[in-house]
Amino acid sequence: MKKLFISILVLLPALTMQAQNVLTPQQQLEKAQKELEDAKKALEAAKIQAETAKTKAEADKIKAEAEKVKAEAEKVKAKTNAQQNQSASGWAIPTAEPKKTEVKKVEKNANGAVLKADAKYMEGAITTNAEGKVEFTLDTDANGKSADEIYNIVYQYMSDLTQGENNIKSRMALVNKDQHIIANTMDEWLVFSSTFLSLDRSEFRYNLVASIKDNHLTLSMEHLYYVYEEDRSTGFKAPAEEIINDKIALNKKKTDLAKIFGKFRKLTIDRRDQIFSELSTLVKN
Numbered sequence: 001m002k003k004l005f006i007s008i009l010v011l012l013p014a015l016t017m018q019a020q021n022v023l024t025p026q027q028q029l030e031k032a033q034k035e036l037e038d039a040k041k042a043l044e045a046a047k048i049q050a051e052t053a054k055t056k057a058e059a060d061k062i063k064a065e066a067e068k069v070k071a072e073a074e075k076v077k078a079k080t081n082a083q084q085n086q087s088a089s090g091w092a093i094p095t096a097e098p099k100k101t102e103v104k105k106v107e108k109n110a111n112g113a114v115l116k117a118d119a120k121y122m123e124g125a126i127t128t129n130a131e132g133k134v135e136f137t138l139d140t141d142a143n144g145k146s147a148d149e150i151y152n153i154v155y156q157y158m159s160d161l162t163q164g165e166n167n168i169k170s171r172m173a174l175v176n177k178d179q180h181i182i183a184n185t186m187d188e189w190l191v192f193s194s195t196f197l198s199l200d201r202s203e204f205r206y207n208l209v210a211s212i213k214d215n216h217l218t219l220s221m222e223h224l225y226y227v228y229e230e231d232r233s234t235g236f237k238a239p240a241e242e243i244i245n246d247k248i249a250l251n252k253k254k255t256d257l258a259k260i261f262g263k264f265r266k267l268t269i270d271r272r273d274q275i276f277s278e279l280s281t282l283v284k285n
Contacts, residue, residue, distance in 0.1 A: 153282050
């Protein structure tokens with residue numbers, strides 16, 4: 001009995017503390033209400049914080065827009081002041097215009113394939129006569145000049161042409177002043193590349209025939225012929241029909257110049273364009 005009494009005395013504080021930790025229904029309700037109130041307050045605080053952040057972001061945006069408008073206004077003001085100063089004294093401080101970026105036009109062939117080289121070298125650039133021989137022709141008016149005036153201009157140009165820096169054995173072959181006809185046999189170098197260590201070039205022979213009338217010039221470039229690396233095993237002699245036609249001097253897709261004969265086609269067209277352009281300008285001026 002004494003032992004039982006002692007055990008009860010030992011457990012009594014623990015039982016008392018446990019009883020104190022057990023909440024009554026009323027206390028549980030009050031605790032839940034308090035937690036709910038705390039949660040509501042935390043939610044309201046979060047909402048206020050979010051609204052504050054949103055308001056700040058909008059304020060920053062408005063500020064940035066205001067700065068932009070202010071900058072534009074300063075530009076307009078500066079431009080107006082410059083114009084006023086110019087109108088008053090004739091002097092003005094120039095302002096740099098934005099550099100225009102040129103958009104390169106994408107060129108395509110008849111099949112819609114993108115060209116890798118300039119279109120002027122591509123399919124159809126080499127013209128032929130009724131006999132199937134390569135021939136280029138310039139037809140141009142001469143700004144009202146007489147046949148004699150045109151003849152003198154063309155004669156001087158074609159004479160100078162035989163004395164160019166790449167000349168080999170060019171010469172004025174035939175002239176007829178009464179009929180206003182001039183014929184050159186041209187023999188010159190087409191220089192593909194030239195460096196201190198190497199030189200790649202071909203002898204280029206062709207005829208130029210000028211037929212002149214009042215206010216008109218017709219110039220034909222015909223009988224084109226190439227002599228390339230004559231002293232080497234890789235060399236050849238051949239007419240333009242075998243060197244610069246579309247089948248040989250262009251790739252299969254007709255989008256680029258061929259590796260070997262493309263350079264002959266390119267420089268031949270460049271030489272044609274140079275002569276035709278220079279003569280056309282001379283007779284029109």
